[in-house]
Amino acid sequence: MKKIFEYTKGMLPVSTHYCPGCTHGIAHRLVMEVLEERGLLGESIGVAPIGCSILSHNYMNVDMCESAHGRAPAVASGIRRAMPDKIVFTYQGDGDLASIGAGEIVHAAHRGEKFTTIFVNNAIYGMTGGQMAPTTLIGQKSTTGIEGRKKEISGMPLRVAEMLATIDGAVFVERVALNTPANIRKAKKAIDKAFAVQEKRLGFSFVEVLSTCPTNWGLNPVESLKWLGKNMIPYYPLGNLRSPEEVE
Amino acid sequence: MAKGILKFNKDRCKGCELCVVVCPKMILKIHDYEVNAMGYRPISVTDMDQCIGCGSCALMCPDGVISIYTEEVPAK
Numbered sequence: 001m002k003k004i005f006e007y008t009k010g011m012l013p014v015s016t017h018y019c020p021g022c023t024h025g026i027a028h029r030l031v032m033e034v035l036e037e038r039g040l041l042g043e044s045i046g047v048a049p050i051g052c053s054i055l056s057h058n059y060m061n062v063d064m065c066e067s068a069h070g071r072a073p074a075v076a077s078g079i080r081r082a083m084p085d086k087i088v089f090t091y092q093g094d095g096d097l098a099s100i101g102a103g104e105i106v107h108a109a110h111r112g113e114k115f116t117t118i119f120v121n122n123a124i125y126g127m128t129g130g131q132m133a134p135t136t137l138i139g140q141k142s143t144t145g146i147e148g149r150k151k152e153i154s155g156m157p158l159r160v161a162e163m164l165a166t167i168d169g170a171v172f173v174e175r176v177a178l179n180t181p182a183n184i185r186k187a188k189k190a191i192d193k194a195f196a197v198q199e200k201r202l203g204f205s206f207v208e209v210l211s212t213c214p215t216n217w218g219l220n221p222v223e224s225l226k227w228l229g230k231n232m233i234p235y236y237p238l239g240n241l242r243s244p245e246e247v248e
Numbered sequence: 249m250a251k252g253i254l255k256f257n258k259d260r261c262k263g264c265e266l267c268v269v270v271c272p273k274m275i276l277k278i279h280d281y282e283v284n285a286m287g288y289r290p291i292s293v294t295d296m297d298q299c300i301g302c303g304s305c306a307l308m309c310p311d312g313v314i315s316i317y318t319e320e321v322p323a324k
Contacts, residue, residue: 003317021262185307221265
């Protein structure tokens with residue numbers, strides 16, 4: 001029998017702790033598929049964040065390092081400079097990267113650190129129980145904003161990809177979503193390009209992945225995908241914001 | 249048309265139904281009575297002959313439950 005699809009060897013054969021329908025599993029798989037296809041599984045070092053993906057080192061079949069909340073880019077910068085021949089990536093959520101770690105990611109991009117960041121944006125704090133994140137949409141209910149986010153109190157949601165695209169050191173910035181099979185294929189291409197940028201040592205590469213959180217959004221997994229397409233994509237437009245010519 | 253053969257690793261399935269909604273032939277279904285080791289109702293296929301091997305279900309599955317194979321076509 002000929003293979004059409006098999007689970008990547010980059011993922012360990014264990015069940016994840018993620019809730020049913022959580023797209024973290026898809027994002028993990030895409031990163032590992034890209035590394036497997038590029039033959040980099042033995043060469044890669046990942047940095048896990050604090051958040052739902054804190055235990056991603058139990059699932060990703062590469063060397064991983066845990067970091068303090070929001071400090072994954074700082075840890076990755078150190079690993080990257082100490083081991084310049086390795087492939088280094090961070091895998092961070094929006095509570096980790098966009099709020100407490102905003103300073104680290106901006107300065108890592110600003111210094112042009114040659115690692116890749118996969119930023120999973122699900123517009124809420126998942127692990128701690130659905131509090132409002134910097135990326136929570138206007139009107140979206142959370143446990144710390146039970147009437148929905150209001151602009152005059154909390155400001156507008158932060159568009160991290162656009163912010164980083166203004167920094168010269170970030171040479172590859174793209175936003176993708178995981179709500180349909182077509183978008184998942186595009187997401188894999190974007191992650192592949194981000195690692196190509198790193199393999200060529202061109203600079204900092206960043207992929208924002210719009211993801212779902214069925215549990216804290218209070219929707220079932222299928223409704224969550226529809227909610228993502230209807231509410232998140234209009235505010236966080238998909239597409240490439242910056243890409244070097246060498247990987248086109 | 250290429251025919252797909254689905255294999256499920258049912259003990260990893262969390263019954264989220266993301267594969268059910270993306271199947272173009274609508275042949276995937278949450279099992280009516282079977283319960284897996286984690287206590288979820290796993291995915292099952294109603295009519296394997298209709299599978300076209302498009303891979304959408306496996307692409308959408310967050311938990312790596314689905315593998316897809318196809319019969320080798322002998323070279324002419």
